[in-house]
Amino acid sequence: MLIDQGTKALALAQLSEHERIPLLGDCLGLQLAFNPGTVMSLGSDSCGEAQSATSSTDCAPGFGRGHVTDFLAYGNLFNGNLSEVILGAGAALGILLCLRGHTPHSNH
Template identity: 40%
Template sequence: MIGRERSNRFAVACLVAAVVALLDQATKAIALTGLSQDERIPLLGNLLGLQLALNPGAILSLGGGATWLLTLLGIGAITLLVIAAARAGSGWWAVGIGLLLGGVIGNVIDRLFAPPAFGAGYVTDFLAYGNLFIGNLADVALGAGVVVLALSAWHRSRTRIGDTAATAGVTDDEAGGS
């Protein structure tokens, strides 16, 4: 039974990753054909808009001179995330890992196949967050994955505190519960 549960969690992580990567690539294709690098289309005033940016680096264009290194790091992250997905201990953990995996895959696809060269491609960004930075759906999935994993870990730790307190005969208030 444990093997089947683990297999199901792995399938959930892979399905989430596939959906994220497909949506990311589809929205990037739309952005490439319909948006400009010079003009921003406001969605929520100055808070959120659409504007095309081709990013050789990571977040905030960091590492733009070493795009090939970012590609290798992305491939390494994919490998580690697939291993983590195979070991996911809960459904929420599988969803979080799937979000991370899909986000990394989406951006690595750009790095591998987008101009200017194989393995050194620029990531297509189009979600303009004020004047802070421009990102894409892969970046949103990465952030969401971190939040899901953090909340899952927090919930798990709270459950363990409650279990430990109950075993020791401690009330929720004494254990730090609400």
């Protein structure tokens, strides 16, 4: 959570909503964005439950109803932040483990 909040604070201090810094050409860059939706700018009409409580307090209009600070621009598709990358990697790993037939060891 500290890394997530730290990267968002750094993005607020160093990035602009109007200028993108390319990292991988047009595919990936750094650009400040404020997202009222959930993960990867989806569901922008509401603050969904998948959104963390700390993310929704980042910006106006107020506690638990705020906009998420995003700074990773994926082409012209959507914007995200580091916590979403970590959630996505965890979900992908979980799916991969399920597909490989891995089950948690039980104590029985």
